[in-house]
Each structure stands twice: as structure tokens, then as C-alpha cells.
Amino acid sequence: MYYVLSLLTQIGIYAVIALSFNLALGFTGIINLSHISFLALGAYTTAILYTQFGMSFGVVMVLSGLLSGCVALFLIYACRKLRGDYLALGTLSFHFVIYSFIRNLETITGGTRGLIVDRPAFINDGINFFIMVVGLAVVFTFILARIVRSPFGTLLGAVRDDEKLARALGKDSQLLKVKAIVISAFITGVMGGVLAFFLRYVHPDFFFLYELVTILTIVIIGGLASLRGTLIATFIVLLIPEILRFVALPSSIIGPSRQILYSIILLLILLIHSRGILGKVDLH
Amino acid sequence: MEYYIQFMINGLITGSIYAVVAAGFSLIYNTHKFVHFAHGAVVMVGGYLFHTFFLLEWNIIVAALMAAMVTGGLALGLYQLTYAVFYKKRAGNVILLMASIALLLLINNVLQLFYGAQATVVKAFPVTEGLEFWGAIITPVQIIIIAVSLILLGLLYILMTYTQLGKMMRAVADNDELSLIIGIPRDNVKRFSFFIGSFIGALGGVLVSLQEALVPSRGTYLIIKGFTGAVIGGIESVPASIIGSYLLGFIENISIIYLPSDYKITISFGLLFLFLIFSPGGLYALFFKDRVSK
Numbered sequence: 001m002y003y004v005l006s007l008l009t010q011i012g013i014y015a016v017i018a019l020s021f022n023l024a025l026g027f028t029g030i031i032n033l034s035h036i037s038f039l040a041l042g043a044y045t046t047a048i049l050y051t052q053f054g055m056s057f058g059v060v061m062v063l064s065g066l067l068s069g070c071v072a073l074f075l076i077y078a079c080r081k082l083r084g085d086y087l088a089l090g091t092l093s094f095h096f097v098i099y100s101f102i103r104n105l106e107t108i109t110g111g112t113r114g115l116i117v118d119r120p121a122f123i124n125d126g127i128n129f130f131i132m133v134v135g136l137a138v139v140f141t142f143i144l145a146r147i148v149r150s151p152f153g154t155l156l157g158a159v160r161d162d163e164k165l166a167r168a169l170g171k172d173s174q175l176l177k178v179k180a181i182v183i184s185a186f187i188t189g190v191m192g193g194v195l196a197f198f199l200r201y202v203h204p205d206f207f208f209l210y211e212l213v214t215i216l217t218i219v220i221i222g223g224l225a226s227l228r229g230t231l232i233a234t235f236i237v238l239l240i241p242e243i244l245r246f247v248a249l250p251s252s253i254i255g256p257s258r259q260i261l262y263s264i265i266l267l268l269i270l271l272i273h274s275r276g277i278l279g280k281v282d283l284h
Numbered sequence: 285m286e287y288y289i290q291f292m293i294n295g296l297i298t299g300s301i302y303a304v305v306a307a308g309f310s311l312i313y314n315t316h317k318f319v320h321f322a323h324g325a326v327v328m329v330g331g332y333l334f335h336t337f338f339l340l341e342w343n344i345i346v347a348a349l350m351a352a353m354v355t356g357g358l359a360l361g362l363y364q365l366t367y368a369v370f371y372k373k374r375a376g377n378v379i380l381l382m383a384s385i386a387l388l389l390l391i392n393n394v395l396q397l398f399y400g401a402q403a404t405v406v407k408a409f410p411v412t413e414g415l416e417f418w419g420a421i422i423t424p425v426q427i428i429i430i431a432v433s434l435i436l437l438g439l440l441y442i443l444m445t446y447t448q449l450g451k452m453m454r455a456v457a458d459n460d461e462l463s464l465i466i467g468i469p470r471d472n473v474k475r476f477s478f479f480i481g482s483f484i485g486a487l488g489g490v491l492v493s494l495q496e497a498l499v500p501s502r503g504t505y506l507i508i509k510g511f512t513g514a515v516i517g518g519i520e521s522v523p524a525s526i527i528g529s530y531l532l533g534f535i536e537n538i539s540i541i542y543l544p545s546d547y548k549i550t551i552s553f554g555l556l557f558l559f560l561i562f563s564p565g566g567l568y569a570l571f572f573k574d575r576v577s578k
Contacts, residue, residue, distance in 0.1 A: 078561050082560065082564070084376075084377060085378055086564055088381050089319060090557065093553055093556040094557050097557050209504060213386060220382070256396040256397045256401075260389075260390055266386040270370075271383075283378050
């Protein structure tokens, strides 16, 4: 029972992270490979402010989101001239910068020793935690669904499909991108905090390339610019490796097998059907 | 003052390894125009195969060359299975980039499955006392690393400049459609350049294994370093990438004088980010602006 509950909680957290990633990547066309660094920032903000400074739960959550949002603002401003694969590389290298800072600022982040995170009393129980995650997932999914269906969401699609045309029609494409990525980073930052509480421990290696591949796999299997697809894909992608758990294998084999499975799935979906299950647009 | 000489020598050693990684990477980038991140994992495959062959008590040079040949062959096989299919479908660069990240993880974890996550030590040379030069210490193995990488890069230069194949590779790098029109077997040249790039990368892995214990995940760092070196120098040109990598080696080692040594990776990642933002064409583009097309 505990196992099922924690798996479902994990799916809930990843679903929101993937949905907010899709807002930037799928709906707006910002190839942002530093999404995991926003998650890391949120998780570490929560770990430090809640456990060490004893701030209240709500304040910590909001601050985690805000910090990620501000960093996203800086990133999108710094990368404003990059397009296509150069943007992907710029954001990826930014992810590495954040990763190495977290790893090296030992006095603040604990470096490679990681940080232990206390859970607030009211979500100490697995069921309560699960209910909170479901609540957050429903709220954020609802907000994202409203955003992408609003006129603002349509404009984001215009920026993705033809940025020059959107500009020619007098739309401030840069501002639209800034808004999209800041919303995406804010939500991810908050979920980073939730993830830190869920794991009760944060370590820099939780936020390296591997997590990026997991999230990318989810979003690409689900399809770009499709919230429903992303939700379905989160279940598929997180449940498949669980099969490995029931085979009696030593953990030294299970760990790599999981990663191998993810990378093969990602490669296959890119090779065979890069639009994913419910994707509406192609990657360029 | 002695410190500086020691750090310069250390910089030369790390730079040599980065340069060999970056040379293969940049060669592949220039003929294919996409970022082959999995190159880092290919480098590690070279190192591990060298370890295996060496355990079979093969001659060290034969083991190294065989490791490079086999790695090149395997890399070419993966190329046919993945990148070649993407080309046929005219997939965009972003898809190729994602695919290469997936390949990087795939190869990394396959290595981990075979050799374990713990460090694997290749005892190719007996541990000997270092030699002293003007107060700085350098071991014979390190001299071998520097010399081998210089010879390797020299051979690559000769291949690219004086042979028919090298000229064809440069033609494809320059303008691949035009090269096809004038009768260059473009796709074969691309395959060949991928093989050569992986071959050189694998020899880089052999050099890594002489210097330090092998860990599968090291490949990720190596390609980021090689890529950073290439971007600093100028990814559009193989020689510029090599010079950039040596520079990165020096910068990293000299930074230790002023910062804790853990900040080495922050410095290279930070440089990568800054260069991508301010001068994506690297130093080469800064100095020879009119010659860069992008």
C-alpha cells in the first residue's frame, strides 16, 4: 500500500513538472533544457528555508517558485538572441552552471553530502502528502489548461509557429516568451519544494541530466502542446520501469536498466513518431 | 613562481585530453552540423575496451588501436541506427540534440552494466617517480599523454590537409549540398568522418585511462569539457576547437590558484554559457568575423 501511494505521489509531482515544461517547450516553442535547474532551485530553496530557517510552509513554497521564476527571467533575457539548437545548448549549459553551483556551495547547500529535509507535521503521513500533491496537481493543471486556451495561449502558439509573423502583427514576442517561461519556472519551483518534502532529502545528483531525460521523454511521448498527452505519458513513463522492480535483480543492475529503458524509449519515439501520442506540433 | 610552472604543466596535460575529445567532436560537428553529445560516452567506450584488451595481455599499442577501431565500428553502427535515420526523415537539429543526449545516457549505462559504477584502474604503466623540470613535477605517463595527443592531432591535420579524403571532408563541412553536386560521395564521407571522429575520441579515452581510474559517468563531463573547449575556440573550425581546449585546460588549472579546486567545473560551465550567449562562434568568430557564415 505504501508502495502504491508513493508511486502515485511521484506520478502526481512529475505530471505537474512535465506539464509546466510543455508550456515552455510545446506551447511556446522555447527549447529550454534547463528546466531541471528550476526544479533544483525550488527544492534547495525549500530545503534551506524550511529546515534551517524554520519559515512557514506556505511562505517557503511561494519563495521557491519566485526564486525559480526570477532565475528563469534572467535566463530568458541572457539567451534572448539564441534560437534553435543554440538556445538548447545555451539553456543546457545554464543547467550545468546551476548544478555546479549547488554542488560547490557547500556551506549553503551541503555540497555532495546533500541536505536532509524535514516534513511539516500535517503532511508527514503518506496519505495526507498524497492528497496535497493531488490538490496541487489539480490546481496547476487547471491553471495551465486555462492559460493555453486563453487568447494569451493562442498568442504563445503564434510565437512558436511563426515568431516573425507574430511580431509583424504587433505582438511583443519577447514579452510573451518571458511570461510563458516564468510561469513554467514558478510552477516547477513550487513542485521542486514538494519533491524535496517528498524525498526528505536533496542531493545535487537528483538534478542532473538523467532527470532531464525523464521529463523530455514524458513530454515527447505525450506530444508537444498537449496537456492531456503529457498526463497520459507521465503514467506510462513512470510505470514502465516499475516492472523491473518485480524482477529479482540486484540494485546495481536495476539502476542502469532504468536509465537504459528511458533512453531507448526516448530514442524510439523520436525515431518512429516524434509527435508522440497527442502531439499537435513538430519539433524543429 | 614554481607553482605557475606546475599549473601550466597540469593545464597542458588536461588540455591535451580535452583537445583530443574536442577534435573528434568538432570533426563530427563540422561534417554533420549537429551536436553529438554521445561522443563523451564513445570516449569512455574506448577507455574501457582498452582496459579489456589490456587485461588480455595484448601489446599496449595494439590494445589501444584495436580499442579505437572497435569503438569506431560500434559508433558507426549506432550512427546508422539513429542519426542516419533522422537524416533520412530530415529531422531538425533539436531532435538530433535530444537523441544524442539519450544516446549518451544509453551508452553510459550500458558501460555501467558491464563494468560496474565503481572506478576501474588500468595499470598500463608502472607507477614511477615524477621527473623534475624547473621545480615542477611531471610523470613519464603524463609526458606520453602530451606526446601522443600532439602526434594524434598532427596526424589529423595531415589527413585533413593533404589527403583526398580530408579534402572531401572539408568540402562536405563547407557546403554539403554543393559537395554532392560536384560528385563527392557525401554520405560515405560523412560516415567516414564519424568513424574517424569516434576513433580519435576512443584514443582520447585510452589517454584518460592512463591518467586516472575510469568511471562510466566520466564521459558526460568529458564531452562537456570538450564541447566547452570547442565553443571557446570556435566550433566551426577543428584547429580552433583544439586551441580552445588547450586554453580551457590552462584556465581550469590556473583557476585553482585563486579558487577552491571544486570550482573547476563551475568555471568551465560558466565559460560555456558566457560564450554561447556573447560569442557562439567562439574566439575564432571574434577574430575572423567575416569568415564565419553563421
